[in-house]
Amino acid sequence: MNFPRIVLAGLSGGTGKTIVTLGICRALRNKGLAVKPFKKGPDYIDARWLGLAAGESASNLDPHLMPAEKLPLLMYEKGKNFDISVIEGNRGLFDGKDVEGSCSTAELARIIAAPVILAIDCTKMTRTVAAIVSGCRNFESGFNLAGVILNRTAGERHRSILRRSIEEYTDVPVLGMLPKLSKNPIPERHMGLVSNTEYARQDSSLETLGRMAEECIDLDRLTEIAGSAGSLEVPELQLWPENCVCGNERPVIGVVRDEAFWFYYDENLEALEHAGAEVRELSLLSDEDWPELHGLYLGGGFPETMADKLSANVAARKRVKSLADSGLPVFAECGGFMYLGESVEYKGQSYPMSGVLPISTKLCLKPQGLGYTCGVVEADNLFFKTGTEICGHEFHYSLCVNEQETDFSYALSLKRGKGTFLGRDGIVKDNVYAGYNHIHALGNPQWAENFVTAAEKFKNRS
Incomplete structure (x- = not known):
């Protein structure tokens, strides 16, 4: 069956990909789509916020935490009844456990055959963005860099140079350009984003991000790219083995x-x-x-x-x-x-x-x-x-x-x-x-x- 899915990745931690992903999840939800969020890597806090943005609890996917053959199976079981699955990556696109990039976001994208959208922090950058996009496109084989979203842009002139540079030197489409925000709509502390249970303005902040995504990102093109992923090959395995070890009265x-x-x-x-x-x-x-x-x-x-x-x-x-x-x-x-x-x-x-x-x-x-x-x-x-x-x-x-x-x-x-x-x-x-x-x-x-x-x-x- 067709299984629309897309991976949102960044160049490193702190590039704003979580804010971008939260905005996309809330915007797609506001458009009436049933959105299933996933978080790549070991992360409870971002996963909780993704669930709030999408209106559906997030599941974690990671090649280190579970066998590779269970990743598409878990994704299918959790996402099969939704219109689109949105997976937020972690760290940089190619960053993994070692110099080979084991367990990276790019590796996960290959395993689940999902197109990748790269969020780039464009602070104090213009034409260099094209070199970055070109380098990411050609650094590894076997994954589909299907678009970029330019984050923290400074103004119309800045955005124009960024877009023209990418269009001139690469064939990767620009799906959106987000402005710099005067302050983070979701505060951070020592372990990342503050817990939603300790932040009273959670829904208004997510609505703000959703409106920004609606205004600044081509959501129709993004959902088309997600739909182009096609069917997902799922191993003939059981996600949960039949191993009930109890009698009639459960402990x-x-x-x-x-x-x-x-x-x-x-x-x-x-x-x-x-x-x-x-x-x-x-x-x-x-x-x-x-x-x-x-x-x-x-x-x-x-x-x-x-x-x-x-x-x-x-x-x-x-x-x-x-x-x-x-x-x-x-x-x-x-x-x-x-x-x-x-x-x-x-x-x-x-x-x-x-x-x-x-x-x-x-x-x-x-x-x-x-x-x-x-x-x-x-x-x-x-x-x-x-x-x-x-x-x-x-x-x-x-x-x-x-x-x-x-x-x-x-x-x-x-x-x-x-x-x-x-x-x-x-x-x-x-x-x-x-x-x-x-x-x-x-x-x-x-x-x-x-x-x-x-x-x-x-x-x-x-």
Whole structure:
């Protein structure tokens, strides 16, 4: 079947491709199209904003996080009922894990056979833009550079020279030219765009970007290019294996999802459900009672900016500690890992946390771990078999301090990445697994099955 799709890429991080993509998603939605957004790479914040712009939750696609054959399958399953799929790339078009560009946006575009639209920051640039476009067009084979959008242009004279230069020296069409904005309509902070949950003007900002896209981008030509991608070859595989490990009464796995913790891939939660769990959303900020749980999943987020509220909820802290001490399977990533420690230090003040693990964390001014990770499981735990290779990612400004390894062990030895301490990650203490590393369930299919198996055993304990 025809599967309209398009990749929005940039020359580097910070070129404005997220703002361009958000505007396009909202503008296409306003035109009455059903838009499915995707985000290339390990990114929760941009993906959340893309979902808000399109009115449909975004899915992540990345050759490092999951096997290449699952990328078109995931894209098809998530996007088949939509009019167009819009994929935002990450970093520069050809930037990947190594000098060969492994796992780059260009590689993803080849895998899913999607045309690429390149967003270019044209600040203080005129004719050189043609050389950049020509170089990108010819740098690698096997992908289709189908158009460019010129961002941060200064005025009509500037835009005229840019367009004429590209038309004179290349055959790549200019699909739009956006002006410089006096200020970013969506504020940024240490981990990128501010969380939508902490920004009251989210919809008005997205509408502003949508109107800008309508006025400055040839959306009809863009949708034509997306439609030219043609059918998508999908491997004859199952996205979710038939691996339900439970009886008739499903174990309940609680997922902490509130303003402090919301870094989750939707597919991770789907994987737990397909493995047989009932997933229930919880909050560590509210006073609401929790249901009976047989497992607990704490994802990443911004516990540091909510540290005062998290610390003040003493009942929730004690509840998590009691559940962990009772043998409940607990899996925590990054922000969730920070919450399981004794305390979080933020802006010179220390805030008590749950005390499940004998560690503390401290927010730093610079990233302490950033990028793709890869490691091998070297210690027994409930979630991964020893010898398993795990590919994931980390992005944290916090640093683990006061760690006393006498009370726990590290499960994961990283070949790539910083981890919690000296290239080690995945702290294991009895039934608890916690660390800075984030995983995607489609790249680590044993995780959900093992998690649900452990939850089922806990449910059936005598």
